């Protein structure tokens with residue numbers, strides 16, 4: 156779900172990606188957006204279509220053409236990929252053979268570093284041990300299950316038909332298949348969710364022994380079934396106080412279980428931070444493939460058209476499906492590097508902030524945020540405070 160990591164770019168138009176402050180060698184990632192799910196969850200605003208065999212075939216034809224065009228145009232030059240991330244949507248709605256074919260095509264077209272991290276997002280209802288074994292044998296090294304909740308009433312409330320048991324079966328299948336690096340995504344603030352049921356979902360998730368957990372606060376988006384239900388009065392808007400208590404509970408339980416909170420929504424066991432997602436926060440470069448995917452390569456940020464139809468039509472005509480391309484000046488890039496870097500718990504070295512070309516206005520805003528207790532300087536690094544983490548999006552808007 157690349158959107159979660161690029162959310163700051165949704166309000167302003169596409170622009171240059173952040174560079175680290177002032178500069179560190181950039182890593183290179185590839186994101187593939189697979190825009191299919193078996194059904195749409197009530198809160199979900201991502202671009203996707205309901206899976207059908209014919210739709211998947213048309214999409215795959217277009218995706219292979221997109222890979223070929225980027226390879227012919229040498230978009231990535233001679234650089235090999237450090238990370239590949241299959242997101243969506245639900246990549247595992249596609250057959251394992253199709254996912255393996257895409258990865259093989261990426262490998263032959265762009266090349267992979269020997270220790271490249273290859274991640275795939277999965278819905279617990281869409282996997283089998285046999286299918287996952289094929290992925291491991293093809294080189295996939297990390298799986299991220301979109302679990303969201305382990306409470307059957309909450310799952311029903313978000314429009315999912317699967318039962319919590321399905322998650323433990325899927326996790327066992329992934330482990331049997333050889334996935335040692337496994338993440339579970341949870342959401343807090345769901346309708347029908349209480350602090351007690353959230354505590355239980357967290358405890359059950361920890362008991363499944365993943366190496367990584369993402370805990371996202373539910374946001375209510377336009378265009379979703381959820382916002383319609385809220386407006387009708389069929390369910391309530393998530394309460395800030397309850398969501399804050401749930402976030403505190405996640406920090407408490409996960410820390411006690413040996414996880415480190417390395418980013419606002421992400422927790423890992425030592426050595427299991429998601430390398431691909433860190434690349435977004437640390438100013439790495441990435442090529443995005445598939446409808447709505449975003450890219451930052453060689454000083455240019457560009458984004459693909461959102462819908463499948465124009466995506467496929469443009470590729471059939473031999474054109475890359477790029478909708479927007481934009482460059483920003485160095486000052487803006489430094490601001491963006493600051494905003495993204497602050498999402499990481501480790502923050503940003505103060506030396507590098509001082510050495511960068513942040514303008515006086517941005518420096519004054521940082522001083523104000525420090526005085527107001529949203530930012531802090533500790534151990535030579537600038538970080539968000541605990542209060543600041545709750546308002547990271549608003550702070551980002553202030554600093555951009």
Ligand code: SF4
Nearest residue numbers: 192195196199243244
């Ligand atoms: S499975 Fe994930 S991507 Fe698909 S509709 Fe649900 S939340 Fe959205």
